[in-house]
Amino acid sequence: MSIGLTLLGLLETGPRHGYDLKRAYDEHFGQDRPLHYGQVYSTLSRLLRDGLVEVDGVEVGEGPERKRYAITSAGVTDVHDWLITPERPEPYLHSTLYTKVVLALMSGRSAAEVLDVQRASHLETMRGLTRRKLTGDLADQLICDHALFHLEADLRWLELTAARLDQLAKEVRP
Amino acid sequence: MSAEIDGGPLLEAVDVHKAFGPTPALDGAAIRLWPGEVVAVMGPSGSGKSTLLHCLAGILRPDSGTVYYRGAELSSMSDVARSELRRTDFGFVFQFGQLVPELTCLENVALPLRLGGQRRREAERAATEWLERLEVADVANKRPGETSGGQGQRVAVARALVTGPKVVFADEPTGALDSLNGERVMKLLVNAAKDTGAAVVLVTHEARVAAYSDREVVVRDGRTRQVELAQ
Ligand SMILES: Nc1ncnc2c1ncn2[C@@H]1O[C@H](COP(=O)(O)OP(=O)(O)OP(=O)(O)O)[C@@H](O)[C@H]1O
Ligand SMILES: [Mg+2]
Numbered sequence: 001m002s003i004g005l006t007l008l009g010l011l012e013t014g015p016r017h018g019y020d021l022k023r024a025y026d027e028h029f030g031q032d033r034p035l036h037y038g039q040v041y042s043t044l045s046r047l048l049r050d051g052l053v054e055v056d057g058v059e060v061g062e063g064p065e066r067k068r069y070a071i072t073s074a075g076v077t078d079v080h081d082w083l084i085t086p087e088r089p090e091p092y093l094h095s096t097l098y099t100k101v102v103l104a105l106m107s108g109r110s111a112a113e114v115l116d117v118q119r120a121s122h123l124e125t126m127r128g129l130t131r132r133k134l135t136g137d138l139a140d141q142l143i144c145d146h147a148l149f150h151l152e153a154d155l156r157w158l159e160l161t162a163a164r165l166d167q168l169a170k171e172v173r174p
Numbered sequence: 175m176s177a178e179i180d181g182g183p184l185l186e187a188v189d190v191h192k193a194f195g196p197t198p199a200l201d202g203a204a205i206r207l208w209p210g211e212v213v214a215v216m217g218p219s220g221s222g223k224s225t226l227l228h229c230l231a232g233i234l235r236p237d238s239g240t241v242y243y244r245g246a247e248l249s250s251m252s253d254v255a256r257s258e259l260r261r262t263d264f265g266f267v268f269q270f271g272q273l274v275p276e277l278t279c280l281e282n283v284a285l286p287l288r289l290g291g292q293r294r295r296e297a298e299r300a301a302t303e304w305l306e307r308l309e310v311a312d313v314a315n316k317r318p319g320e321t322s323g324g325q326g327q328r329v330a331v332a333r334a335l336v337t338g339p340k341v342v343f344a345d346e347p348t349g350a351l352d353s354l355n356g357e358r359v360m361k362l363l364v365n366a367a368k369d370t371g372a373a374v375v376l377v378t379h380e381a382r383v384a385a386y387s388d389r390e391v392v393v394r395d396g397r398t399r400q401v402e403l404a405q
Contacts, residue, residue, distance in 0.1 A: 112394070116392060116399060116401050117401055119216075119381075119392070119401070120390070120401035120402075122381070123381060123384060123385060123390055126381060126382065126384075126385035127385050127387075127388075129385070130382075130385040130386055134361060148382050148385065149382070151381065152380070152381045152382050155381040156381075159218065159379075162218070163218060
């Protein structure tokens, strides 16, 4: 999952210092893997170089970590494109999908849309597997079925999440 | 039947609203079905999938909005004309087969043809062919209560297709089956529909079942949504 895009998504709710950003990230998405400060600052300097964030204010004399960062309009475009582009199905996709849903809610976008786009993409993959299964031999069928059950599990989780969006929105909206 | 529009959709619902008392079930639903295509109708429980299917099939009359079948307005037809249309042009498969329990499976499949005025012998010959095609010839002389769920559903598919319908309406046809039997029903249903050129409206909340469709329409809170993927 992209740390850069996640930080950008968090910045969309308002400018923050690097330290706040790390704290917000760890609170929402870092249960298993909190960010290192090094990661935060190297990511921020890359985002700065690419014009996706800008320095919004510096508190003088207190070192580089007192810079406040704000998202630029190019950054907002990147976050938006990321959120509405479906993920390629892969194991442990849920952490990326969860992040996208939460950021969509935080920013007042349609989380249902994130889910719908993902469902359409998963179903398209599942149709291909189903066609292959119908014409293939038993080995093909078994391999395709394995993939189909995993994709179905993703989708069932998405449906359940969709059904809980209102509740989730209350918990994540600042 | 009536005013057929060549090249137009087979079945179309436009801005359909339907409420049951204070409960809105459909709130501006729209769908188009083209000849021969299999469309999955997906969405959470209570979102309005079955209500949409019933409106499309002329079983329910929308409060407002229009359903067209081959260019003709379903809702303005008389009840007699609509039930005639259901018998000649539509086939139905529901979650629990809804076969007539007093009749044998063969008689169940022959029934729609008998109701259409066919002689018993011809009707049963056609029914036998369909039972073979659905791989349930062995239960022909059993009553539905003496078959397994999977066999019963395949008999129900045979009954839905025996009249050569233009549209098959299937509401959770595999809902009561395990994966293996569900897959078998879907494979036979979709293959038979493709062979005969019937379009299918397939209501399901299972993605593996929906994967047998050509495309999906999602119903949420009584509204339909179709996602177009880029590329
Ligand atoms: N005959 C009826 N009388 C009263 N309310 C009804 C009737 N049929 C449906 N409803 C209501 O209309 C709404 C939509 O129901 P519908 O059966 O179309 O949903 P569904 O998507 O098919 O759900 P499920 O997946 O559970 O079958 C629900 O709120 C339901 O309670
Ligand atoms: Mg239903």
